[in-house]
Amino acid sequence: MLxxxxxxxxxxxxxxxxxxxxxxxRFLCTRxxxxxxAVAGRYSLACACLLCVFxxxxxxxxLMFYYPVIVNAILFIVFTASILGKxxxxxxxxxxxxxxxxxxxxxxxxxxxxFWAVFFVINGLIALYTAIINDxxxxxxxxxxxxxxxxxxxxTAEFILRVFLKKKYDNK
Numbered sequence: 001m002l003x004x005x006x007x008x009x010x011x012x013x014x015x016x017x018x019x020x021x022x023x024x025x026r027f028l029c030t031r032x033x034x035x036x037x038a039v040a041g042r043y044s045l046a047c048a049c050l051l052c053v054f055x056x057x058x059x060x061x062x063l064m065f066y067y068p069v070i071v072n073a074i075l076f077i078v079f080t081a082s083i084l085g086k087x088x089x090x091x092x093x094x095x096x097x098x099x100x101x102x103x104x105x106x107x108x109x110x111x112x113x114x115f116w117a118v119f120f121v122i123n124g125l126i127a128l129y130t131a132i133i134n135d136x137x138x139x140x141x142x143x144x145x146x147x148x149x150x151x152x153x154x155x156t157a158e159f160i161l162r163v164f165l166k167k168k169y170d171n172k
Contacts, residue, residue, distance in 0.1 A: 072124030
């Protein structure tokens with residue numbers, strides 16, 4: 001919504017400078033954290049800063065439309081790399097809460113990581129489409145509203161499923 005408002009009122013250049021500054025500060029604040037998500041966050045922030053610079057240098061405001069594409073691509077890479085690596089990222093996150101996970105939970109978190117990786121591809125492709133068609137209202141509707149609603153629905157459904165499965169397997 002912020003990008004939409006800034007473009008509509010022709011103050012995007014000022015907003016981009018502010019956004020780049022905020023991204024840069026966040027980048028500096030996370031540089032000593034070595035978790036997978038922190039590293040992914042730094043890549044995302046670095047790409048965002050570059051996108052802001054390119055937007056200002058080339059005076060192509062529509063370049064900002066590609067930020068959601070970059071974020072989804074980075075999340076896809078992180079989740080997929082974790083599936084191919086030692087432990088899927090959601091398994092690692094689950095083990096922060098419970099040190100020892102039962103076999104069903106390890107299998108479940110692996111499949112959930114795969115699900116999110118697929119989601120990031122689909123979400124990223126839709127974000128790419130909205131960037132390519134260069135329609136501010138469509139881009140804002142999907143990237144600033146619909147995608148967040150979808151993520152909220154997935155989180156809610158997954159939480160309900162997790163509670164159900166935990167009860168089912170704890171009773172065995």
